[in-house]
Amino acid sequence: xxxxxxxxxxxxxxxxxxxxxxxxxxxxxxxxxxxxxxxxxxxxxxxxxxxxxxxxxxxxxxxxxxxxxxxxxxxxxxxxxxxxxxxxxxxxxxxxxxxxxxxxxxxxxxxxxxxxxxxxxxxxxxxxxxxxxxxxxxxxxxxxxxxxxxxxxxxxxxxxxxxxxxxxxxxxxxxxxxxxxxxxxxxxxxxxxxxxxxxxxxxxxxxxxxxxxxxxxxxxxxxxxxxxxxxxxxxxxxxxxxxxxxxxxxxxxxxxxxxxxxxxxxxxxxxxxxxxxxxxxxxxxxxxxxxxxxxxxxxxxxxxxxxxxxxxxxxxxxxxxxxxxxxxxxxxxxxxxxxxxxxxxxxxxxxxxxxxxxxxxxxxxxxxxxxxxxxxxxxxxxxxxxxxxxxxxxxxxxxxxxxxxxxxxxxxxxxxxxxxxxxxxxxxxxxxxxxxxxxxxxxxxxxxxxxxxxxxxxxxxxxxxxxxxxxxxxxxxxxxxxxxxxxxxxxxxxxxxxxxxxxxxxxxxxxxxxxxxxxxxxxxxxxxxxxxxxxxxxxxxxxxxxxxxxxxxxxxxxxxxxxxxxxxxxxxxxxxxx
Amino acid sequence: xxxxxxxxxxxxxxxxxxxxxxxxxxxxxxxxxxxxxxxxxxxxxxxxxxxxxxxxxxxxxxxxxxxxxxxxxxxxxxxxxxxxxxxxxxxxxxxxxxxxxxxxxxxxxxxxxxxxxxxxxxxxxxxxxxxxxxxxxxxxxxxxxxxxxxxxxxxxxxxxxxxxxxxx
Numbered sequence: 058x059x060x061x062x063x064x065x066x067x068x069x070x071x072x073x074x075x076x077x078x079x080x081x082x083x084x085x086x087x088x089x090x091x092x093x094x095x096x097x098x099x100x101x102x103x104x105x106x107x108x109x110x111x112x113x114x115x116x117x118x119x120x121x122x123x124x125x126x127x128x129x130x131x132x133x134x135x136x137x138x139x140x141x142x143x144x145x146x147x148x149x150x151x152x153x154x155x156x157x158x159x160x161x162x163x164x165x166x167x168x169x170x171x172x173x174x175x176x177x178x179x180x181x182x183x184x185x186x187x188x189x190x191x192x193x194x195x196x197x198x199x200x201x202x203x204x205x206x207x208x209x210x211x212x213x214x215x216x217x218x219x220x221x222x223x224x225x226x227x228x229x230x231x232x233x234x235x236x237x238x239x240x241x242x243x244x245x246x247x248x249x250x251x252x253x254x255x256x257x258x259x260x261x262x263x264x265x266x267x268x269x270x271x272x273x274x275x276x277x278x279x280x281x282x283x284x285x286x287x288x289x290x291x292x293x294x295x296x297x298x299x300x301x302x303x304x305x306x307x308x309x310x311x312x313x314x315x316x317x318x319x320x321x322x323x324x325x326x327x328x329x330x331x332x333x334x335x336x337x338x339x340x341x342x343x344x345x346x347x348x349x350x351x352x353x354x355x356x357x358x359x360x361x362x363x364x365x366x367x368x369x370x371x372x373x374x375x376x377x378x379x380x381x382x383x384x385x386x387x388x389x390x391x392x393x394x395x396x397x398x399x400x401x402x403x404x405x406x407x408x409x410x411x412x413x414x415x416x417x418x419x420x421x422x423x424x425x426x427x428x429x430x431x432x433x434x435x436x437x438x439x440x441x442x443x444x445x446x447x448x449x450x451x452x453x454x455x456x457x458x459x460x461x462x463x464x465x466x467x468x469x470x471x472x473x474x475x476x477x478x479x480x481x482x483x484x485x486x487x488x489x490x491x492x493x494x495x496x497x498x499x500x501x502x503x504x505x506x507x508x509x510x511x512x513x514x515x516x517x518x519x520x521x522x523x524x525x526x527x528x529x530x531x532x533x534x535x536x537x538x539x540x541x542x543x544x545x546x547x548x549x550x551x552x553x554x555x556x557x558x559x560x561x562x563x564x565x566x567x568x569x570x571x572x573x574x575x576x577x578x579x580x581x582x583x584x585x586x587x588x589x590x591x592x593x594x595x596x597x598x599x600x601x602x603x604x605x606x607x608x609x610x611x612x613x614x615x616x617x618x619x620x621x622x623x624x625x626x627x628x629x630x631x632x633x634x635x
Numbered sequence: 636x637x638x639x640x641x642x643x644x645x646x647x648x649x650x651x652x653x654x655x656x657x658x659x660x661x662x663x664x665x666x667x668x669x670x671x672x673x674x675x676x677x678x679x680x681x682x683x684x685x686x687x688x689x690x691x692x693x694x695x696x697x698x699x700x701x702x703x704x705x706x707x708x709x710x711x712x713x714x715x716x717x718x719x720x721x722x723x724x725x726x727x728x729x730x731x732x733x734x735x736x737x738x739x740x741x742x743x744x745x746x747x748x749x750x751x752x753x754x755x756x757x758x759x760x761x762x763x764x765x766x767x768x769x770x771x772x773x774x775x776x777x778x779x780x781x782x783x784x785x786x787x788x789x790x791x792x793x794x795x796x797x798x799x800x801x802x803x
Contacts, residue, residue, distance in 0.1 A: 194636065212699075222697020228706045238702035239684050239713075241637040247697075635688045635698040 061129035076107055076120035076131055077575070085133050086572055088142070088171055090149070090208045090259050092121035094575045095557070097213035097257070102206075103145045104171065108132040117141055143175045151182035153260070154203035160261040167259035167570045168206060189234060195244035197266055197417040198252060200224075202234050205262040211235060211254035218557060219531040221364065223248035235262075238635070247367045247635065251360035251531070251555045252414030252438075252564015265414045265565060268435045269445055275406040275434070276319045282400055285315050286324040286386050286465065287410040290476025290560040291439050293586035294412065297567040298443030299453045304582035306590055309458020314446045315410070316459060324465035326409065327472030329386040330484070331599035332608065333357060334471060336379045336625050338488040338600075339616035341550055345521075350374045352526075352541065352548040355481050357381040359419035360555030360564075362629065364531050369538050370631040378626040382475065383409045383416055384425045386465075387432025388624040393612045402428060409436045412476070412563035415555065424628045438565030464604060470500075470591030471599040477584035478529035478559035479505035479512060482552040486516065486525070487598045493519030500597050506588070508558050508580045511537060513548075524548045530557035558584065641754035642715050644685045650678050651689065658693035667694060668704055672711060681712045715752045717759035719797045722776040723749075726765030734773040738762060740787040741775075744794065757798065 060069045063080050070079045077087045091102035100122035107120045110130040117137065132138065150172065157163050172179060189202035207226075212235060215224050223246045227236045237246040255263045275281045292308035301307065315323045341353050356362055356377040365372050380388065386409065391402040409416065416436040419425060426432050437445075446453055460466060471487050474480035483502045490497035497518075504514040505525070510533035513526045526548045528537045534553045540546035556563045558580030569579060596602055613621040657674045661667040671694065675686050682705050684698075691698045705711045723729075723738040738749060741760055745753050752759040768774045771783025775793075782793060 190636075216697065216700070220697075222699050225697070225699030225703040227703055238687070238698040239637050245637050246699075635684075635691060 059125050059127045059129075061125050061127070061131065063131045064133055070125055072125070074125045076109075076118070076123045076125060076129075077105055079125050080107075080120065080131075080133055081576055086576075087120050087133060088167075088174075089121050089571045089575065090167060090171070090206065091210065092575070093210050093213075093257055093571060096218055097208070097210045098122060099209060099213075102149075102208055104142055106138060106141050106145075108135045108138050139175065142171075143177050146171050146175055146177045147179070147181040149206050150177065150179045151184050152186050153206060154186060154201070155179060156204075160204070161264040161267070162258075162261035162568070165568060165570070166261060169260075170570075187232065187234075192236075192242045193266060194242040195248065195250070195266070195418070196421050197250040197414040198243055198248070198255065199264050199266050200235070200243060201262050201264075202236070203262075204260050205235055206260055207233060207235070208259060209235075210257040210259065211263055214253040214257040215248075217532070219249075219251060219253055219555070220535045221247060221249055221251070221531060224254065247633070249360040249363040249367070249531070249555060250415035250418045250564075253556060255414065255564050256562075256566060256568050258568075259570060265438045265441065266417060267441060268417070268437060269441050269448075271435050272406075272408055272437065272445070275408075278406075280404055281406045282322075282404055283320045283406045283408065284322040284324060284390060284394075285320050285408045285410060286326045286329075286390075287311060287315070288326045288383070288412055288476065288560065289330060289473050289480075289587060290412045290563065290566075290583065291410050291442070292590070293476065293561055293583045294439050294566050295443060297569065298440065298446075301454065303569070303573070303577065303579060304586045306586045307453075308590075309460075310453060310456045312461055313456040313459040314451050314453055315442070317451055317456075318445055318449055320408070322462045324386070325461040325468050325472075326382055326386055327468030327475070328465045328602065328604045329382040329389060330357075330472035330475040330481075331469050331602040331605045332385050332389070332625070333379055333382045334481070334484045334488050334599035335605060335609075335616050336385075336621065337377050338485050338492065340377055340379060341485070341489065342492065343617070345549060352524075352551045353377055355485075355552045356627075357475070357481055358415070358554045358560075359413070360415035361531070361534060361553045363415065363418070363632070364534065364555065366629055366632040367634055368535075372538060372541075373629045373631065376629060378628070380425060380625055380627045381416075381419060383411060383433055383436065384419060384627065385625050387420075387425075388427055389465075389608065391432050392427055392624060393608065403430060406435075407431075407433050409433050410439065410442050411436050412439050412560045412565045413556075414438060414564045416565070422627075424630070427624055439563075439567055440565060443567070464607070467596070467602060467604050468594065469599055469602045470594040470597035472602070473590045473594065474587050476560040476587050477506075478508065478554050478557075478580075479527045479552065480559065480587065481554075482525060482527050482550070484599055485550070485552075486518075488600045489523075490516075490518050491598055491600065493521075505552075508578065508584070510557065523550065525550045525552075527552045529554045529559050531555050533557075561587065640683060640714065642752055642756055644683050646679060646685060654678055654686070654689055655693060658690065662694050668696070668701065672701070672705060676711060681715045683713065683715070712750070714750060714759065715756065717752045718757050719759075719777055721758055721760045722763045722766075723760070724764070724766050724768075724772070724774045724776075725762045726769070728765075728769035729773040732772040734775075734785075736787055737773055737775060737785050737790070740790050741794075744790060758794070 066083045089105045100119035105121045106117040192200040296305040296307040395402040420433040471484035482505045561583035562580045687701045775782045
């Protein structure tokens with residue numbers, strides 16, 4: 058521990074702290090544009106400068122990278138600090154496309170907040186801006202370099218955290234910009250669509266490709282029957298868009314709000330999370346019996362699936378052939394539900410609310426669809442849903458709780474925890490243990506919980522040892538795959554989610570800036586809401602879900618067979634590595 | 636969006652082997668990317684997507700990282716060099732004497748930008764900083780020939796010399 062003085066207040070902190078971290082201990086939050094905890098730490102934007110007094114002389118240092126030392130004397134709010142920060146922000150604004158009124162981050166922009174807090178003159182260094190083409194060719198992410206401030210959080214997320222390497226810094230000096238190699242569009246690159254760049258971006262340079270208008274149009278079209286289903290983690294994060302504390306479960310209000318948008322049905326995607334588990338557990342047991350294509354990897358995460366297709370195609374046979382819960386729901390709705398309710402599947406407009414940008418890509422994959430049109434018409438992020446709710450003038454926090462619609466309303470705890478890293482594995486283990494150990498009482502598999510990047514465990518099920526592993530974040534997935542390839546790691550079943558911490562921290566989730574992410578572990582707070590929900594539910598094992606049982610009885614017959622195989626399973630395609 | 640280059644990649648197996656051998660030699664060193672890119676440019680003359688892909692694969696890094704370095708240093712070229720290399724001096728003396736107009740004129744006539752190569756591979760244009768002939772400003776070089784006191788109307792005749800030479 059070391060003791061230093063910040064603004065004259067003495068504070069004792071661990072030796073590995075930076076000044077920025079130490080300042081938080083005396084309730085001073087130092088702003089940062091390039092620094093983002095666990096993502097980017099390069100000390101380049103200079104917004105976090107503080108005055109350091111050494112041997113009677115003062116100088117400005119970047120507090121996000123400057124380590125604390127015994128007896129250090131630091132001031133965070135002096136005229137020199139304020140002037141420096143203001144000038145830095147004014148310089149950043151000199152090339153920033155200041156279209157704040159209609160910007161996707163207009164109400165949630167870290168740069169705008171700083172400009173306001175420091176009272177800057179936005180035109181002080183007015184100069185000619187370079188005009189960049191907006192990259193909106195991919196179905197999931199829009200990149201607008203005109204708004205980019207070169208903080209490099211996105212490239213750090215893409216290269217260091219996710220090890221995807223789709224975007225990087227190009228050229229130098231005044232012409233430096235973020236882009237894909239050879240100025241490709243994201244669509245032509247190795248981008249997997251995870252959206253971790255979006256949630257890292259302090260401004261509006263990165264956003265999901267908005268499909269809100271398509272949904273409004275469908276709702277207004279009398280010929281269309283619009284049904285919406287929400288992914289497990291939306292209930293744990295949507296509240297943040299309405300200034301509720303991180304980790305508030307808003308399931309009831311969320312359902313009430315979506316119903317008031319004028320749709321014809323609001324369903325619970327936890328149901329098809331359960332359906333996925335039943336199919337996947339069956340597939341795993343079959344593979345283990347045959348001893349082929351092991352370890353089996355989960356396939357619910359489209360970012361992870363695309364990562365394998367680009368970078369590790371040799372592992373494609375190891376991916377479970379199960380569709381993701383989103384696509385299974387699409388298949389159930391356009392086939393079973395449409396048929397049962399006498400609706401032409403072409404007139405059924407299916408909308409998923411998903412914490413993910415890669416899901417927008419998944420809907421467009423031809424191999425996912427039962428017909429020659431999409432099973433899921435539109436996939437909206439948590440952010441887009443909140444925008445629709447705000448646009449409809451709904452007072453979200455005052456809405457009374459409502460329930461999902463029949464027949465897809467009942468969830469199990471296993472489905473609910475799908476939204477957190479380890480959740481899919483735990484859900485699968487609950488079902489597998491029940492099948493193999495004939496009604497096992499074991500429900501909680503705590504070894505696979507928590508936000509560490511890689512978790513491993515061995516369970517004995519039905520007399521056999523089952524080696525499992527869980528990874529979240531594609532950087533950890535890469536470590537895992539390299540370990541399996543080199544023979545260092547041996548598993549039977551592996552769960553992988555592309556985003557660190559799983560879907561609760563997905564690229565489609567509400568964007569929390571430096572003032573939250575630098576100090577709070579979003580991943581675990583959000584995940585806690587799901588594990589709490591799990592504990593309270595009547596059913597906690599996927600195969601016991603009455604809706605899932607009804608689906609097999611009335612339509613699918615048995616897991617992995619005939620109709621289930623045709624509608625609930627998919628195939629993969631090898632993609633270019635560069 | 637990625638635009639396929641007008642001049643197709645003509646790399647040979649021998650060149651590929653030479654590059655791969657060099658990469659294997661260097662890849663355990665930290666900061667291997669720079670010498671590898673220099674070697675690649677020495678072998679191929681430029682760094683097209685095919686070559687940068689080989690470098691990325693060989694060093695186990697992403698293409699965007701390779702591209703970032705290749706575009707940071709002006710000595711690396713993404714375009715092939717022509718059979719005849721045009722180099723327009725944009726040094727101070729030439730510039731005040733209107734070298735930018737000369738460069739613009741050449742760009743217009745050849746239909747390519749500075750740093751690019753014509754689709755037939757005959758000419759490539761680059762700019763340089765001072766060839767030490769300021770007294771003759773504005774100056775342009777084609778291969779080893781120096782042309783001083785350039786005017787825009789001379790461009791056609793000078794370029795013709797090289798296309799005619801080629802036909803013979």
